[in-house]
Amino acid sequence: MIELKYFLLVSACLFSLGVFGVLTRRNAVNVLMGVELILNSANLNLVAFSRYSSVGIDGQMFAVFVIVVAAAEVAVALAIVLTLYRVLNTVNLDRADVLKR
Amino acid sequence: MSVTDIVFILTAVVTVGSAVVVVVSRSLIYSVFSLLFTFFGVAILYVFLGADFLAGAQVLIYVGGILVLLLFGVMLTHRLYNLNLTTERFQPIAGTLIAAAVFASISLAAFKTKWKLVGEKELEPTTQQIGEAFLSSYLLPFEIASVLLLVALIGAAMLVRRRTDV
Numbered sequence: 247m248i249e250l251k252y253f254l255l256v257s258a259c260l261f262s263l264g265v266f267g268v269l270t271r272r273n274a275v276n277v278l279m280g281v282e283l284i285l286n287s288a289n290l291n292l293v294a295f296s297r298y299s300s301v302g303i304d305g306q307m308f309a310v311f312v313i314v315v316a317a318a319e320v321a322v323a324l325a326i327v328l329t330l331y332r333v334l335n336t337v338n339l340d341r342a343d344v345l346k347r
Numbered sequence: 348m349s350v351t352d353i354v355f356i357l358t359a360v361v362t363v364g365s366a367v368v369v370v371v372s373r374s375l376i377y378s379v380f381s382l383l384f385t386f387f388g389v390a391i392l393y394v395f396l397g398a399d400f401l402a403g404a405q406v407l408i409y410v411g412g413i414l415v416l417l418l419f420g421v422m423l424t425h426r427l428y429n430l431n432l433t434t435e436r437f438q439p440i441a442g443t444l445i446a447a448a449v450f451a452s453i454s455l456a457a458f459k460t461k462w463k464l465v466g467e468k469e470l471e472p473t474t475q476q477i478g479e480a481f482l483s484s485y486l487l488p489f490e491i492a493s494v495l496l497l498v499a500l501i502g503a504a505m506l507v508r509r510r511t512d513v
Contacts, residue, residue: 247467248352248355248395250462251457251458252355252359253395253396254453254454254457254458255454255457256359256362256363256392257453258450258453258457259366259450260362260363260385260389261449261453262446262449262453263366263367263369263370263446264366265445265449266442266443266445266446267369269438269441269442269445269446270370270436270437270439270442270443271370272436274424275375275417275420275421275424276370276375276378278417278420279369279370279378279379279382280369282382282413283366283369283382283385286385286386286389286409289389289401290389290393293396293401294396296396297396297398297468298462298465299462299463299465300465303473303476303477303480306398306400306401306473306477307477307480307481307485309398309401310401310404310477311488311492313404313405313408314492314495314496316409316413317408317412317413317496317499318495318496318498318499320413320416320417321416321499321500321503322499322502322503322506324416324417324419324420324503325502325503325506326506327420327424328420328423328424328507329506329507331423331424337424340437
């Protein structure tokens, strides 16, 4: 049986890659992909602890709700990105500085 | 090393490797398509953890829904004759440092902590347990989640409609 810490290691890799993507990308859709990586790594942790500790099915229930919220989040975020594209004609986040000017 | 270990290592390498391509690749299309492999890899890891329902849900919702939505996002926000859908990076050094610090602290915590684990559990189908939990102890979050999805649906439709046909 594979030990818990290897799942945690994979999840840590996914989380830090997601953080890297969110921090270093200019394109809003690409930043969203980083957020999806972070949510997936959190889900992987929840399911791993649900299997290896005594919490039972509760970890998987949390993971289901995370998937639901991720679906809602990506729909609204893409709507915002499309509106941004319509207004500014770009999806680069460093160009979305209308409030600063 | 058993076959299970080898399959696990392969899955982990594919998952993490394609996640690297997602955040490093300059082409947006490559990013989206390697995100596909990451999602599939996570689904296989769910199977390793005995979460059969979640593995199915992962494939259906992430691969079938969110990925297609992201692809729409890429296609709709670039002019179609402009085929080099590239993206730029900024703050690469600071980003790398922060990501490395996050990775170091999480993996240190994962390896150093003495987790209170129980022994090997029996593998059993989880769909019935999840369904029963939804309709008993998780009933209120379940209803709130459905309202949230409705609100997100209406909100997304409101945001992207054209202003002229109000």
